[in-house]
Amino acid sequence: MFISDESPTANAATPVPGRYVVVFADPHPSAGERFGARTLQEEVPTMLEREGFSLDTYFPRLGVAVVGGESAQLGELQARCDSRNMPLRIVPELMYHILSSPAPEPGIAAGPPFADNDELTWGLQAVRARESGYTGRGIRVAVLDTGFDAAHPDFAGRDVTTMSFIEGEDSHDGHGHGTHCIGTACGPRPLPGARAYGVAPEASIFAGKVLSNEGSGSDTGILAGIDWALQNDCHIISMSLGADVREVHPPYVAAGHRALERGTLIVAAAGNNARRSAGNPGFVGAPANSPYILSVAALDENLLVADFSARTLPGRGGQVDVSGPGVKVYSSWPGAQRYNTISGTSMATPHVAGVAALLSEATGYRGRELWAELVQESERLEQFSVDVGAGLAQAPPPIREQASAPVPEPVSEPVSSEPSEDDASESFYGHG
Template sequence: MLAVEPERVLHALTDTLTESYTAGYAHGAADLAARLSAVGAASAPALPAATAVFQDNNQYTWGLQAVCVTRTKRTGQGITIAVLDTGFDLDHPDFAGRAPITKSFVTGQAVQDGNGHGTHCIGTSSGPSAPAGSRRYGVAPGVRILAGKVLNNAGSGNDQGILAGIEWAITQGATIISMSLGADVREVSQAYENVGRRALAAGSLIIAAAGNAANRPGDPAFVGIPANSPSIMAVASLDADLGISFYSSGSNPVAGGQIDIAGPGRNVYSSWPMPKRYNTISGTSMATPHVSGVAALWSEATGHTGRALWSDLTQHATRLPLPSSDVGAGLVQAPA
């Protein structure tokens, strides 16, 4: 199918928290409590722990606990994840010996991450199983890493570079393509839908951040491009109490614009360019690599790719007492 579209600028989807968050969180917590009461004990879905409030400990981040990485024997061995973002800190000591395959699609800028967003996302999806002097923060430590720089050091990039990065990831054999980026555009982009279909046909699942445009509880906003493409999985962000993050965009009424699944996205600890080494940030950007890492674990466990892998993720997600328009199938879960 041929289509003519304007060239867009997309951005890394990290939320910048403000003081207004406190009031928004209070309203959101009250809303969650009301929904929990309405559901009732008999019909409430099982959550992955006795309590639905998680926190980092000396061994694992709260996100890894929530998606049950703590119980799995899988590491993502033999699976390739491509993270298309602001690049990667090639000198980060936690990734010594991993030798990611890298390529920059940003004119005049090398893959070396001058922003931090890409290094953080790669850490969450693919960080080591036992980082020295740190809790574990990576979902799938055994994967092969592709680091494509499609966003510049200011955190923005155009369609041309992003689409080229996706095509590169497909040709490099990526089973999962993780994109924590987007633009607040309601309409589906035919260009992203076309490449999403090609990816699925080639056995590559594109997983993308839903967006941080919401201001809950009053304004859920909508899933933007490229996550609103029918052939691209849209990821929402959850807080440590498994409530929807106040900034996490809700479903878009366009075909394919629904939220498909949710992951931990609030106050996520992961790798950061040296010398800082680690950082804690929030956004649907942070939820997306949780889902991407878990996808690698499922692909290792089942051998599934493409649409079958998509089904594995949604069918095994933990249902939450929240609208599917906000969290889709629910909280992504690692295989046992």
């Protein structure tokens, strides 16, 4: 069964009327720019109020605020900040949507190398979760999506923390997309008498509802979810959501960068705006196009890039980093239905998040080190890196294999890598 919640253009970036995101260059008041005796974080709320803006929310771990006001004021305020050398950016708040595919893949060859069986999904087989001796134990994975069906019987007894950032809706998943993504990342493996579908079955689950039961949400909820995950010291944040905007959105440059500084890796879906069978390779949208967020493309059962999966854009940002199984993915679903099979870069992302949890358990790596390990250990594919990045994410081998494995030769020019600190200034101010 496939669901269709969007058309190829349904995820175009839509501003939220009268709402803006303020991105600070330094989130820490103690280290902030000073204006007289006041820090940037102390000065800006007063200035915003004086200019007619209302401060809605400030996320201290991200150094990002959401404000309300009139669009005519925006340019004047940014110009005034620039004239005073105040290191901040002010951009419109955007809307985001789930990234499940509208239809099955066209033209898949007969006899694919991977297929679901009675024990495992094809995705678990492809990332080699079955062979790995790791389960994600001790690792905290946050999935920011449409919520979670906490009453799902496959998750009985699991360590699950839920929170809603959608006004008027609790954390229960009234859509299905969030429960499906959580199932792929952290669902059961093995599952007696049924098909197992979870990459990291013993990871602690943090289910943040940042998209409504209709499958959409804005920067405010998503940034609140990221801030909450950092507050809970999550190792990995998985976001199967996006907007079809080519420009790098400054809030996620800041959020991704500051998450890595705190030892948290954010993984996000590259996007579903391609129609490769019609000659359109698409482009990586926000928030995955942040250079500090790991962007995930989708593969089919033949380990070919999916027809809908977005391609790397030239220049800064918009890069596909790794790939995961994203076509015909079976996982958990709310209510009596229990299970569903859908496609999208949304489905590839939790596969990679689950693999990241296994790698973090195996190595102790977090943040930038975990990013580098995930890229280095991916299985290279005979396809362009602009489409599949470093290749298919792979679970770590059992401990006995790791102990005897030869040290790999250094890669002189990695297919995909996490940016250096020197890129931060260019990324922060170079887009918007």
